[in-house]
Amino acid sequence: MDSEYLLGVFGDEETLLAAFRKMKEQEIEIEDVFTPYPVHEILEKQGRKSRITIVGWFYGFFATIGVLAFLIYTAVIDWPLNYGGKPSNAFPSFLVITIILTIFSITILSLFTFSWRANLWPSQEKPIYHDGATDDKFVILVNKEKADTGMAASVMKETGAIEVIEK
Amino acid sequence: MYNTEVRGPLVLGNKSLAQITTDITAPVYARPKFWWIVGLGISSILMLLGFWSIYVTISQGIGTWGVNNTVGWGWAIINFVWWIGIGHAGTAFSIFLLILRQEWRSSINRAAEAMTVVAVGCAAIFPALHMGRIWDFFFIFPYPNTRGPLWVNYNSPLFWDFIAISAYLLISASFWFLGMIPDFATIRDNTTSKVKKAVYGFFAMGWRGSVGEWKRYEGLSYILGGIAAVLVVSVHSIVSTDFAVSVEPGWHTTIFPPYFVVGAIFSGFAMVMTLMIILRKIYKLEDYVTNSHLDKVAKILIFVSLIMGTAYLTEIFLAWYSGNEYEIFTFFHNRITGEFTRQFWIMFVCNAIIPQLMWFKKIRSNLTVVFIISILINVGMWFERFNIVITSLAKDYLPSAWASYTPTFVEIAMYLGTIGIFGFGVLLFMKYIPMVAIHEVKDVNRYQLKKK
Numbered sequence: 001m002d003s004e005y006l007l008g009v010f011g012d013e014e015t016l017l018a019a020f021r022k023m024k025e026q027e028i029e030i031e032d033v034f035t036p037y038p039v040h041e042i043l044e045k046q047g048r049k050s051r052i053t054i055v056g057w058f059y060g061f062f063a064t065i066g067v068l069a070f071l072i073y074t075a076v077i078d079w080p081l082n083y084g085g086k087p088s089n090a091f092p093s094f095l096v097i098t099i100i101l102t103i104f105s106i107t108i109l110s111l112f113t114f115s116w117r118a119n120l121w122p123s124q125e126k127p128i129y130h131d132g133a134t135d136d137k138f139v140i141l142v143n144k145e146k147a148d149t150g151m152a153a154s155v156m157k158e159t160g161a162i163e164v165i166e167k
Numbered sequence: 168m169y170n171t172e173v174r175g176p177l178v179l180g181n182k183s184l185a186q187i188t189t190d191i192t193a194p195v196y197a198r199p200k201f202w203w204i205v206g207l208g209i210s211s212i213l214m215l216l217g218f219w220s221i222y223v224t225i226s227q228g229i230g231t232w233g234v235n236n237t238v239g240w241g242w243a244i245i246n247f248v249w250w251i252g253i254g255h256a257g258t259a260f261s262i263f264l265l266i267l268r269q270e271w272r273s274s275i276n277r278a279a280e281a282m283t284v285v286a287v288g289c290a291a292i293f294p295a296l297h298m299g300r301i302w303d304f305f306f307i308f309p310y311p312n313t314r315g316p317l318w319v320n321y322n323s324p325l326f327w328d329f330i331a332i333s334a335y336l337l338i339s340a341s342f343w344f345l346g347m348i349p350d351f352a353t354i355r356d357n358t359t360s361k362v363k364k365a366v367y368g369f370f371a372m373g374w375r376g377s378v379g380e381w382k383r384y385e386g387l388s389y390i391l392g393g394i395a396a397v398l399v400v401s402v403h404s405i406v407s408t409d410f411a412v413s414v415e416p417g418w419h420t421t422i423f424p425p426y427f428v429v430g431a432i433f434s435g436f437a438m439v440m441t442l443m444i445i446l447r448k449i450y451k452l453e454d455y456v457t458n459s460h461l462d463k464v465a466k467i468l469i470f471v472s473l474i475m476g477t478a479y480l481t482e483i484f485l486a487w488y489s490g491n492e493y494e495i496f497t498f499f500h501n502r503i504t505g506e507f508t509r510q511f512w513i514m515f516v517c518n519a520i521i522p523q524l525m526w527f528k529k530i531r532s533n534l535t536v537v538f539i540i541s542i543l544i545n546v547g548m549w550f551e552r553f554n555i556v557i558t559s560l561a562k563d564y565l566p567s568a569w570a571s572y573t574p575t576f577v578e579i580a581m582y583l584g585t586i587g588i589f590g591f592g593v594l595l596f597m598k599y600i601p602m603v604a605i606h607e608v609k610d611v612n613r614y615q616l617k618k619k
Contacts, residue, residue, distance in 0.1 A: 012184075013613060032377045032378055033377065033378050034375055034376045035376050035381065036184060036349075036353070036376060036606060036609055037607070037609045037610040038382075038384070038385055039381075042378060043378060043381055043382050043385070049382075050379075050383045050386045052383050052386040052390065053386045053389060056386075056387075056390040074309060074318040075318060078316065078318065079315050079317060081317075081318075083320060090321070093327075096327045096405065097327060097330055099397065099401065100327070100330050100331050100334050100398075101330065103338065103394045103395065103398060104334040104337065104338065106390065106394050107337070107338045107341055107391055107394065107395070108337070110390050111345070111387070114345075114383050114384070114387045117379075117383055118379060118383040119373065119379075120348065120372040120373055120374060121372050121373070122369050122372050124372055124373025125373070126373040128356065129375075131356040131357070133356075133375060133376050134355075134357075134374070134375070134376055135184065135188045135353055135357055136184030136185040136188065
């Protein structure tokens with residue numbers, strides 16, 4: 001069977017980072033890295049950017065305006081009611097609902113954004129390259145078409161990979 | 168990251184990564200134990216009792232409760248506030264401590280969040296039924312309708328409450344679920360059972376731990392953590408405005424929002440303590456939820472108990488200092504002495520005095536005593552709500568309208584029912600979901616491995 005990928009499996013973070021640094025140095029392209037917990041050096045240097053925090057800010061911004069506008073439209077413009085002589089545009093008490101619903105909107109919208117951008121939704125069929133990557137193994141994935149596999153394999157072995165698999 | 172040497176290791180026993188996985192996921196693979204099935208049976212019976220009382224309340228009306236024109240809020244509101252208070256622990260734990268970078272939170276936050284979700288669900292039952300005609304529940308949503316369109320009153324704390332509680336339930340549930348995704352993937356990849364692989368695989372949603380996933384996961388955690396921190400304070404502040412904006416003696420005070428928030432965190436942490444002592448014992452998680460974890464929670468309880476005591480004394484002082492005869496009557500002749508003396512002093516002793524025993528290291532490290540104290544705190548917190556709700560309503564400005572209140576069996580059954588729901592939910596959680604956040608513990612553990 002033709003194998004497309006080369007997998008370097010590491011037993012701990014140090015050896016993984018050593019291999020990762022060396023491969024970056026030698027400009028071997030890494031397709032992806034799978035780890036059981038976030039390893040920050042890799043998250044920073046792998047070159048992928050996440051704009052989810054920025055997007056979250058905009059969700060909040062628009063939600064605030066949206067909720068306030070809705071409250072003012074319904075309570076002041078559409079059907080103003082006199083509650084014991086209080087002003088219909090009771091701005092301070094609108095703020096409570098605005099804050100809560102803004103938080104609510106940010107949560108729901110960024111969850112969906114996360115699900116969409118990180119490609120996570122129920123009954124996903126994504127290839128799982130190595131079962132141990134969610135347990136105690138750290139896996140570097142190299143695409144054979146994009147990188148020199150011979151060099152990659154030798155770097156992996158040199159830095160202490162437990163095994164190098166072709167898949 | 169701070170040096171853990173000062174505080175001692177967070178995970179004991181020099182665990183390897185694989186060991187952490189097997190230790191924590193063991194209950195998921197093991198067959199249910201006898202006590203677990205018994206527990207599930209007892210909570211199911213309580214739950215059925217609760218469903219019966221809900222049925223009676225809906226089919227016959229609020230008249231089956233002991234509430235009357237004077238005491239319009241009875242056990243239902245007491246229990247509502249009590250459950251919401253307990254539910255505060257999850258957010259306080261996972262979010263306040265996340266923002267404060269307290270790494271020791273990661274062994275406890277999963278269980279605390281599970282508790283939150285179940286407790287808030289229990290709480291929501293009471294006000295919904297207290298509305299009376301629950302089939303008209305949708306009137307509370309602001310939607311274009313044929314009644315005008317008549318919109319809801321945005322100035323009413325009762326409406327704020329509805330928004331706050333439903334948002335809180337959804338947000339804490341999503342935060343909880345988000346944290347579980349990588350752990351579900353761990354079970355999916357480790358299990359040999361096909362059913363488990365399919366079910367946990369469904370909820371893991373294709374998680375593989377890739378760079379893109381972790382990066383967005385962390386980003387989302389920060390967003391949710393940052394904004395949900397507001398909820399820790401806001402939800403119970405809003406609950407307190409249900410009381411504070413009405414002109415009742417003993418309710419109409421500015422101290423209410425912080426007083427309620429602190430009370431909520433107090434009862435929540437006490438419940439976490441109760442549950443964690445049981446959990447770590449049964450599932451042998453002593454290496455993850457260490458004595459030093461419980462010691463920290465105990466210290467927080469001491470501190471919060473001091474704030475509670477201060478709040479009680481502030482209320483009493485201000486009632487006296489204001490010179491207002493109704494306030495003085497409520498606090499001095501209706502709570503400290505008078506018809507409700509017992510309830511007042513149970514509250515005061517359980518919340519402000521008994522937790523102070525934990526200043527002594529000997530008492531704090533004796534888990535049996537700590538367990539009893541943590542239960543007494545929740546008893547005390549229940550009586551605090553009793554004090555607030557019942558005493559003020561029973562005897563307000565007009566002596567001719569004074570009345571007393573005794574709960575009926577329907578109300579008691581509903582309370583027992585929510586305890587059943589809580590027990591049921593927690594038992595299911597213990598069996599089917601990793602009780603400790605596996606990936607977070609691995610993350611914390613690596614600093615210790617590095618130092619070796």
